[in-house]
Amino acid sequence: MGASPGLVPLLKELGDLKRIRSAGAPGSIAERRFRAAWGALVAGADPAVVMEATNAACLAAARLGDLDGPTLRLLGLTFEESVSVLEGALAEVSAPLSSPGGRGEALIARLRAALARELPVGAPPPFVEALARQPRAGVTCPGKSRIMLEPPENHAEHCLMVAVYGVILSPFYDADPETVFLVGLAHHLHNAAMPDSGFTGEMLLGDHLEPVMARATARALDELPPALRATVERARAILPDADTPEGRAFHAADVADRVLQIAQHLAAASLTMDVVLDDMELVHDGPVKAFHDGVLRELGLA
Known part of the structure; x- marks a missing residue:
């Protein structure tokens, strides 16, 4: 059992939520979904409900960007019409999971039902803004200079994406998606207070690493209500190894996000105009396409 190469296009598309932004909404979609998930948890929402609503929204956003339910209704769609649009987006992007007999079919059914629900709005704990x-x-390696890729992702974006990937991968490891989601959200709590120096910094800290991380993590956990803190700590118990289904799903999600983040930079650097114009149809069909094509030929751009 384990993940399949057929999931990679879906994971890549979801990863772009770290880079999609819109007017009047600070930060990327991933950052805002991280903030909303923690706010809902602090407001007392069931973690399973937060997991379902967050993953459903992210799958739809992979195709629709910030055209979410509230925005569509603000623009004149009825509630039923907005949910139908979201369901269409989810159906397109989740095809690798929802094929008949596919491991993710039951999960996608849960997420589809969640598209009609709104999470409670709560004030996220301070560590959320710090992340x-x-x-x-x-990219860091002991004894070597750092490789910087701009713009960098932030820890809120990474944690949200690992949480979402973990849920997507959970059926392939027979893992509980709620636990994997929570540990994804909470696996970098220490970085709220601890700037990230990567693998190099961890090695240079040596024996100081574990106590420093423990103190920084405890500082963040102290910001949670007692019941939620206990739930998060139980989820985080899977972090040290990949000996459980949940540990395997989480670590698979974490390593996939780390590598796909770099792959995105490499893909952008190697992008060609043939791909943009031919495969992606940048100049797409419409009443003035023939004129557009003529202009590009005149300018030597096609």
Whole structure:
């Protein structure tokens, strides 16, 4: 059992939520979904409900961007019409999971039902904003200079994406998606107070690493209500190894996000105009396409 190469396009598409932004909404979609998930948890929402609503929204956003339910209704769609649009987006992007007999079919059914639900709005704990401001280290290796890829992702984006990937991967490891989601959200709590120096910094800290991380993690956990803190700590118990189904799903999600983040930079650097114009149809069909094509030929751009 384990993940399949057929999931990679879906994971890549979801990863772009770290880079999609819109007017009037600070930060990327991933950052805002991280903030909303923690706010809902602090407001007392059931973690399973938060997991379902967050993953459903992210799958729909992979195709629709910030055209979420509230925005569609603000623009004149009825509630039923907005949910139908979201369901169409989810159906398109989740095809690798929802094929008949596929491992994720039951999960996608749960997420589809969640598209009609709104999470309670709560004030997220202070560590959420700290993680949103804390950049990831880039590519580091002991004894070597750092490789910086701009713009860097932040820790809120990484944690949200690992949580979402973990849920998507959970059926392939027979893992409980709620636990994997929570540990994804909470696996970098220490970085709220601890700037990220990557693998290099961890090795240089040596024996100081574990106590420093423990103190920084405890500081963040202290910001949670007692019941939620206990739930998060139980979920975090899977972090040290990949000996459980939940540990395997989490670590699979974590390593996939780390590598796909770099793959995105490499793909952008190798992008060609043929792909943009031919495969992606940048100049797409419409009443003035023939004129557009003529202009591009005149300018030597096609």
